[in-house]
Amino acid sequence: MKKLAAILAVIGILTSCNSGQNAEVQRLQAQVDSLRDNGYRPGLGEFMMGIQVHHAKLWFAGEAQNWELANFEMAEIKETMDGIKQYCADRPEVKLLKLIDPAMDSVNAAITQKNEQQFKSSYLLLTTTCNDCHHATQHAFNVIKVPDTPPYSNQVFTTQ
Numbered sequence: 001m002k003k004l005a006a007i008l009a010v011i012g013i014l015t016s017c018n019s020g021q022n023a024e025v026q027r028l029q030a031q032v033d034s035l036r037d038n039g040y041r042p043g044l045g046e047f048m049m050g051i052q053v054h055h056a057k058l059w060f061a062g063e064a065q066n067w068e069l070a071n072f073e074m075a076e077i078k079e080t081m082d083g084i085k086q087y088c089a090d091r092p093e094v095k096l097l098k099l100i101d102p103a104m105d106s107v108n109a110a111i112t113q114k115n116e117q118q119f120k121s122s123y124l125l126l127t128t129t130c131n132d133c134h135h136a137t138q139h140a141f142n143v144i145k146v147p148d149t150p151p152y153s154n155q156v157f158t159t160q
């Protein structure tokens with residue numbers, strides 16, 4: 001009888017620990033969920049402005065045959081697009097993002113081959129594709145073009 005009481009007592013302690021732990025897990029999960037909901041999420045337009053800057057810098061890097069910088073700017077564009085897929089999945093336009101993939105591949109190939117002519121034609125293809133998607137998503141008024149002047153005066157685009 002004593003043994004049974006001891007076993008029951010242990011079971012009692014174990015289940016109370018367990019339910020205490022469950023309550024803690026639930027509390028933490030609720031906190032994680034609320035952080036996720038209240039956390040800052042950039043909008044599609046903000047991601048696009050990031051892409052706009054990298055797109056402009058990419059041109060001056062490629063024109064200067066600074067392939068390391070051009071490669072970096074391409075990686076930044078790719079990373080921003082991944083951010084769009086992750087954070088703007090609720091926007092139906094995001095499904096069209098893959099339109100840009102062939103042009104991205106083409107620019108990447110030109111950079112790998114350090115081919116300035118190919119870079120320039122691929123860059124034009126990339127820029128046309130930005131506009132194609134803007135047309136397809138009722139944002140044709142956002143017109144992207146090859147930049148005339150570097151976006152910032154405090155950055156050097158030539159190789160040092």
Ligand code: HEC
Binds near residue numbers: 130
């Ligand atoms: C999914 C197709 C798609 C592709 C591909 C795309 N865009 Fe966009 N872009 C959009 C949409 C949709 C908006 C409007 C976003 C919003 O609602 O704020 C936009 C907005 C913009 C804006 C305006 C941002 C602002 O708030 O001023 C710029 C600049 C821009 N895109 C640049 C680019 C560039 C540069 C490329 C190519 C490298 C590109 N976009 C490729 C869909 C696309």
